[in-house]
Amino acid sequence: MMDVLYFAWVRERIGIPREAVETQAVTVMDLVDELRAREDRYAAAFADITALRVAVDQQLTGFDAPLSGAREVAFFPPMTGG
């Protein structure tokens, strides 16, 4: 099981802030494809991944990053701090 977190408009589009996901995904992209196939709201949130950023176990990474041993994956738009 993996905790998948959503922030900002990704959270709004999917409708929940986090969920536990049963997955065999090898990379972040595999997980995205699994989520996209679930329901329209996921497909809408992940329609353009160039508009998204991802963190695996709270470290920013890329969509080709491996998920072996990962406990937490978070998807969100580019950050706007400061």
Added chain:
Amino acid sequence: MHIAVQDAPFDFGMEAEEFARARAVSGAIVTFTGIVRDVDGGLRAMEIEHYPGMTEAALTEIADQAVTRWSLEDALVIHRHGRLAVGEMIMMVATAARHRKDAFEAAEFLMDYLKSRAPFWKREITQDGAEWVAARDEDEDALTRW
């Protein structure tokens, strides 16, 4: 090093004073404060969401880099989340170094990095509704100079 992520307001004068007093031997202290501005006259509030856990880790990592690269005596980052009104302070950074150039550069580096590498998301609430603030290309480009 002092890193704080909080919804409560902070006292800029007190924080700056305390930081400067404790590092009086440093020679140079720079502080920067970001304030909620009303761009078009219609902003009611700013809401800031963040990623608890990752936010603190990311800010610590960014501050660590600044301390190492500019041989800082110390660094401080305070960043608020939650709902903020126009005119409220969003965040502040402070750097202490032996010379002002290092203190200024390190403060700019901290600002550039926490704008686009710390997991915060701003949403502007206006009379027409709420809208997520889009990241600007200039903010991403600003990182290339470091």
